[in-house]
Amino acid sequence: QVQLQESGPGLVKPSETLSLTCTVSGTSISTYYWSWIRQTPGKGLEWIGYIYYSGSTNYNPSLKSRVTISVDTSKNQFSLRLNSVTAADTAVYYCVRGKDDYVGWGQGILVTVSS
């Protein structure tokens, strides 16, 4: 059974960088595509981007200038970095298996942007 677990700071200051890691267990990260999706009460579910184990990525154009998704196959992890955050980036962030159909989700991590 594939399991995903997000980790990282729950509080980030405005203008700083949000960094999250997703640890995958139950399968090799080289088997699937992996995505980040966030959820806010105001904007709902928003796709951030996805990565393949080769490093190939695809980002939401609305975030592309600020986002980097990377993969570490040796640790079976993938990561999200979002630069220059504002209060609008406050959300629950999910790491997810898939690039089209989101079959497996982490439990989600609430990240609040506040000074």
Next chain:
Amino acid sequence: DIQMTQSPSSLSASVGDRVTITCRASQSISSYLNWYQQKPGKAPNLLIYSASTLQSGVPSRFSGSGSGTDFTLTISSLQAEDYATYYCQQRYITPRTFGQGTKVEIK
């Protein structure tokens, strides 16, 4: 971006009722449409992909239909565990986009 619009935003229904939720895309997405169920405090769960294919383990009371721009999720006989928020999502092009959700509440 393709805009996904769900209706209604919320509905109240009783156990045993037939429930229908509609999702409309701002342009044709063929059958590249998924449905998710989300319960409070939990991550979304994939119910249906490719508009009408039931994900493994999902009860057969759930069904999906449609193509092009108009899609429907139907729960044939609502059960207590079905009270949740439902989202549609297009996988036709990036950026992938979701509907705003339909909350199914107890009547």
